[in-house]
Amino acid sequence: MADKLQERKDMNADYMWDLTKIYASDDEFYKNLDSLKAKIPEIAKFSGKLKDVSSIKECLDLMMEIDCEIDELYGYAFLRNSEDTRAEDAKSMYAKAMSAYVEYSSLRSYFEPEILSLPDEELKKIISDDDLKEYQIYLSRIYDEKKHTLSKEEERILSSLGEVLGSPGDISAALEDSDMKFGKVLDKDGKEVEVNGANFTTLQASNDRVLRKNAYEKYYKNYEEHINTFSQTMSANVKNAVVNAKLRHYPSSREMASDAERVPGVVYLNLIDSVRRHLPDMHRYVKLRKKLLGVDELHFYDVYAPLLSKVEPKHYTFEEAKEMLYETVSVYGDEYLNTVKRGCKEKWIDVYPNVGKHGGAYSSGTYRTEPYILMNFTGTLDSVSTLVHEMGHSMQTYFSNKKQPYLYSGYTLFVAEVASTVNENLLVENLLSKTEDPKERLVLLNQYLENFKGTVFRQTMFAEFEKMIHEASADGTALTPQFLCDTYSKLNEDYFGDEMIVDDFIKYEWARIPHFYRPFYVYKYATSYSAAVALSEGIRKEAEGKAEGNIKKYLEFLSMGSSLDPLDELKHAGVDLSTTEAIDRALSKFHEVLDEAERLADMI
Numbered sequence: 001m002a003d004k005l006q007e008r009k010d011m012n013a014d015y016m017w018d019l020t021k022i023y024a025s026d027d028e029f030y031k032n033l034d035s036l037k038a039k040i041p042e043i044a045k046f047s048g049k050l051k052d053v054s055s056i057k058e059c060l061d062l063m064m065e066i067d068c069e070i071d072e073l074y075g076y077a078f079l080r081n082s083e084d085t086r087a088e089d090a091k092s093m094y095a096k097a098m099s100a101y102v103e104y105s106s107l108r109s110y111f112e113p114e115i116l117s118l119p120d121e122e123l124k125k126i127i128s129d130d131d132l133k134e135y136q137i138y139l140s141r142i143y144d145e146k147k148h149t150l151s152k153e154e155e156r157i158l159s160s161l162g163e164v165l166g167s168p169g170d171i172s173a174a175l176e177d178s179d180m181k182f183g184k185v186l187d188k189d190g191k192e193v194e195v196n197g198a199n200f201t202t203l204q205a206s207n208d209r210v211l212r213k214n215a216y217e218k219y220y221k222n223y224e225e226h227i228n229t230f231s232q233t234m235s236a237n238v239k240n241a242v243v244n245a246k247l248r249h250y251p252s253s254r255e256m257a258s259d260a261e262r263v264p265g266v267v268y269l270n271l272i273d274s275v276r277r278h279l280p281d282m283h284r285y286v287k288l289r290k291k292l293l294g295v296d297e298l299h300f301y302d303v304y305a306p307l308l309s310k311v312e313p314k315h316y317t318f319e320e321a322k323e324m325l326y327e328t329v330s331v332y333g334d335e336y337l338n339t340v341k342r343g344c345k346e347k348w349i350d351v352y353p354n355v356g357k358h359g360g361a362y363s364s365g366t367y368r369t370e371p372y373i374l375m376n377f378t379g380t381l382d383s384v385s386t387l388v389h390e391m392g393h394s395m396q397t398y399f400s401n402k403k404q405p406y407l408y409s410g411y412t413l414f415v416a417e418v419a420s421t422v423n424e425n426l427l428v429e430n431l432l433s434k435t436e437d438p439k440e441r442l443v444l445l446n447q448y449l450e451n452f453k454g455t456v457f458r459q460t461m462f463a464e465f466e467k468m469i470h471e472a473s474a475d476g477t478a479l480t481p482q483f484l485c486d487t488y489s490k491l492n493e494d495y496f497g498d499e500m501i502v503d504d505f506i507k508y509e510w511a512r513i514p515h516f517y518r519p520f521y522v523y524k525y526a527t528s529y530s531a532a533v534a535l536s537e538g539i540r541k542e543a544e545g546k547a548e549g550n551i552k553k554y555l556e557f558l559s560m561g562s563s564l565d566p567l568d569e570l571k572h573a574g575v576d577l578s579t580t581e582a583i584d585r586a587l588s589k590f591h592e593v594l595d596e597a598e599r600l601a602d603m604i
Contacts, residue, residue, distance in 0.1 A: 004194055008084050008354040015318065016083075018347035022076045022369045029076055029093060033100065036069050040104045047110045047152075053129045056115060060135050063111070066104060068367055068406050073097045075366040082358035082374050083350070085177040102163045109159040110152045112142050137563065138407055141262070148248040148259070158247075165240050168233040169517030175229060176512065177358060180222050185214035195219055198353035198376045204304040205313070205380060209295075216301035220505035223512060227481045230511035234469075235479040241519045242474045253470045257520035261412045262565045267577055268463065268523055274583040275460040275526070281591050282457050283497030285449055288594070290499050292442075292601055298499055300492075300506045303453075307446045308439055308604075315379040318351055321387050328388055328427045329395075331543045332551060339398060340391055348394065349373045349387075361386045363393035363420075367406045371397040381447060388427045392420035396558045404561035413521055414566040417455075417528030418535065418573075419558055424451055425536035438600045445597045452590045455529040456583075461495045462513060463523035470519065484510060530586035531575040537589075538574055550574065 023029045043066065046059040077093040084090065115123065126132065127139045142149075149155070182195040188210040195203065195215050203215040223230065241253035250256040258265045290298040292307040306313050316324070322344050330337050343349070350357075353376040365371030371394035377383045396419040401409050428448045435441055468487055473479055485507035493502050515521045538550035557573035567577055575582050 005196065005198065005353055005355045005357075008357070011352060011354050015349075015351035016347070017079070017350040017372050017374075019076060019079055019372070022072060022079075022366065026080075026089065026093065029073065032069065033073055033096060036066065036073060037100055037103075039066060039069075040100065040107060043104065044107045047114070050111070050114045051118075053126055053131050056126060056139075057132055057135070059111065060132075060138075063108060064406055070097070070101050070104060071366045072368065074101060075364060075369070079364060079372055079374075084354070084356035085174070085358060086356040098163055102160065105162055106156055106160040109155040112145075112149050113152045113155050115139070116142065116146045116149050134405060135407070144262075145259075148250065148256075150247065154247075158244075168237040168240070169514070172230060172233045172511075172517060173514060175226060176514075178356070180226065182219055182222055185211065185218045187211040187214075197359035198357065199378065201304065201382070202378045202380060204301060205306065205382065207306055207312075209302070209305070212301040212305060213299070216299075217505060220508050223508040224505070227485070227508055227511060231479060231481040231484055234484065234511070234516065235473070237517050237519070238470055238473045238479060242470060245474075252474065254467060254520050261414045263414050263567065264578065267527065267567075268467070268520070270580045271460055271523055271526055271583055272464050272467070274580040274587065275457060278584075278587040278590070279457075279495060279497070281587065281594055282453065282495060283499065284598075285453065285594055286497050286499045288598055288601060297501050299501050299503055303500075304450075307442060313443070314381060316381070316384050317379065318377055321377070321384040324384055324427065325388050325391060328423060328430055329391070331426065331539060332555060336395060336555070340395065343370065343391070343394065343398075346370070349375060351375055351377045353378075361390050363390045363397065365394065365397050365401075367401055367409055371395075381443075385424050385427060385447065385451075388423045389420040392423035395419065399555070399559040400561035403559035404563055408561045408563045411561050411569075412566050413518075414524050415528065415531075415557075415569055417525050418531050418570070421451070421455060421529045421532035422536045422539070422554070425532060426539065429536070429540060438603050442597060442600045442604070445593055445600070448593050449590070449597060451529070452586075452593075456526045456586065456590070457495060459522045459525040459529075461491050462515070463520070463526065465491055465510060466516060466520055466522065527577055527583070530583045531570055531573075531577060533586040533589050534575045534582055535573055 023032065043059070043062055046055060046062075049055050050059060074097040077090070077097040080090040081087070081094040115126075118126070123143065127136055127143065132139065150158070176197060180197075182197075182200075184192045184194050187193055187206075188208050193203070193211060193215070195218050200215065200219050204212055206212055238253075241256070245251075245253040245256040248256060250259065254268060255265045258268060286298065289303065289307065293302055293305060295302060325344075326337060326341060329340055348370055350373070357376065358374060359376060361373070361375045363371055363373050373387075373390045373394055375383070375386060375390065377387070393416065396411060396416075400411055425448075428444055428451070432441060432444050432448075435444070465488055469479055469484065472483070472487075477483065488510045489502060489507040492500075492506050496502070510516065513522075535550075535554055538547060539554060541547040542550045553573050557569055560569045560572070564572070570577055577583075
């Protein structure tokens with residue numbers, strides 16, 4: 001990767017996604033937008049008329065049609081905006097698509113309260129009618145939410161405020177992606193290196209400790225300078241969730257979020273409890289990292305450094321990464337593998353970073369188009385793992401879209417990270433199976449341990465932070481910069497233990513976590529990873545001829561969309577998250593991997 005990012009217009013188009021499969025051009029986007037805006041008012045004609053099966057079905061048919069079209073418009077605008085967050089044309093499309101969604105959401109807001117105003121027995125009879133068979137799951141779920149649904153006018157008002165209430169996250173993202181400039185730092189040789197959101201993680205994985213320290217301090221110095229703004233956006237975000245929960249008669253914003261996906265609230269609490277009990281193993285890992293790095297003090301700019309500083313980390317071309325992806329997913333069979341190959345060939349993936357590009361990685365798609373993957377590929381093993389991870393998301397989207405009707409094609413966030421992390425685990429296990437060299441194994445085991453650290457321990461720490469600040473806000477505590485930073489700093493002390501120097505800069509890290517603007521989302525990474533450990537172990541056993549049926553059940557799970565409740569979908573695949581058993585099993589695997597890593601560390 002070049003030290004300096006290029007403008008997108010100067011990048012090789014062979015490694016960019018092809019969005020013409022959604023709309024041939026931006027002009028076509030606007031034509032479809034105009035057509036949709038003319039159609040949206042039609043949904044209002046059913047207001048006050050939802051009295052029987054016929055009217056409800058006609059209304060739902062139109063809603064599904066509009067929903068699907070809005071998804072495509074929003075999806076295209078979101079992807080275009082991610083290419084270069086500074087671009088005015090993409091910003092305009094994104095804003096117009098969001099505006100159309102808010103208008104539609106406001107106009108259709110009467111639907112739930114109106115049908116829920118029908119007498120219970122009459123509504124139950126309507127829901128069970130054969131003419132509404134395709135909508136029965138959806139309507140039953142609405143009925144279950146009756147006590148949390150407001151009046152028609154109240155729902156209309158809340159819907160009309162959707163764009164405004166979502167602005168804290170948009171403001172935070174704009175500040176990070178477009179306005180904040182991190183500048184350059186010096187490496188150990190005195191060479192200048194640019195720091196930005198796309199390469200920060202890569203710089204933190206460098207063998208050059210001087211570069212890591214300088215990049216770390218430069219990066220978080222920017223967050224310190226903007227911490228009042230970030231605290232304001234976070235406070236507004238949390239207040240939005242807290243007030244919404246009160247209006248909808250939920251005990252807390254956390255329970256409102258859990259209920260929205262039909263997940264028992266105790267799952268969240270069980271996760272924190274289980275991970276807290278296993279923190280001694282996390283502290284062991286921190287101690288191992290300190291020992292292998294040979295440092296007197298372990299700082300947060302050391303937590304991503306290669307464990308074996310004298311072993312140069314392997315670098316991979318994107319072509320090599322694709323071959324590693326193909327080998328990893330071949331265990332699922334021809335349909336999965338051939339679809340992945342087609343996706344790579346047909347440009348589902350936007351590969352390399354460019355100036356203004358959205359940081360990190362994600363998978364996104366719409367019902368009538370292929371899924372798309374945004375990456376910022378840098379050639380590290382972590383980048384390869386990210387490709388494998390995001391393709392897991394995309395294939396779950398692909399199979400759910402293929403199997404389910406539009407209404408049930410979108411899988412819930414609770415299961416969204418399972419397929420991706422199953423793929424990551426299989427990648428590491430596959431690489432481990434190819435080497436007995438102690439140093440190579442230790443590097444790979446560290447990748448495994450890092451996945452656990454980042455996806456189970458770290459995300460649970462985030463989840464606990466969210467729980468604490470939402471509860472504080474609900475109790476009337478002001479979410480000041482000091483409160484947010486002190487709370488976050490203390491959690492780092494708990495999770496990383498005495499061997500880690502909890503420096504002053506780490507307290508600003510919460511400000512760079514975009515998922516906090518989707519309240520109570522991050523814990524799902526940890527529960528998903530725990531489920532993924534059990535599933536990947538079962539898939540490996542079947543591949544080795546020691547079990548059967550695991551792959552078939554897993555592929556069925558990938559095709560379920562939201563046709564069942566999340567815990568029931570996972571039970572079908574073979575994992576029960578209603579207790580702490582799956583979390584404890586996953587952390588036992590962490591313990592096992594850590595044991596081997598410690599043995600190898602004593603050998604080299």
